[in-house]
Amino acid sequence: LRFSCRRGGGLVQAGGSLRLSCTISGSTFDDYAIGWFRQAPGKEREGVSYISPRDGSIVYVDSVKGRFTISSDNAKNAVYLQMNNLEPEDTAVYYCAAAITIASMILDKSDGVDYWGEGTQVTVSS
Numbered sequence: 001l002r003f004s005c006r007r008g009g010g011l012v013q014a015g016g017s018l019r020l021s022c023t024i025s026g027s028t029f030d031d032y033a034i035g036w037f038r039q040a041p042g043k044e045r046e047g048v049s050y051i052s053p054r055d056g057s058i059v060y061v062d063s064v065k066g067r068f069t070i071s072s073d074n075a076k077n078a079v080y081l082q083m084n085n086l087e088p089e090d091t092a093v094y095y096c097a098a099a100i101t102i103a104s105m106i107l108d109k110s111d112g113v114d115y116w117g118e119g120t121q122v123t124v125s126s
Contacts, residue, residue, distance in 0.1 A: 002026045009120035012086055020081040022096035022117050029077045030054035033102040036081045038092035045110050050102040059102055086124045093119040
């Protein structure tokens, strides 16, 4: 499984928006659930949102609900993370990830991930 993650990250002021995207190849797109994780300096990597292209299931962690939107385009084998109303606490390196199920990424966190995409830096200034 291979990821091609567009450099959708960058520097933005609080309240601003960014869109991250990843294109996945090397497997049937809906064989895997896809998650977006992030890691801030000195902190553990954490999952923020997950999607199952197979059945459309979506999960958000509480800290991003109402601000982030995950979506997939099955025709393009792509997954997106639209991030609105960004806060300084969202500053981190963001990673796209794949696992057999959403549950494995939620329950086992980073250990439940089978494949990682490259990270992209998101910096939110106050």
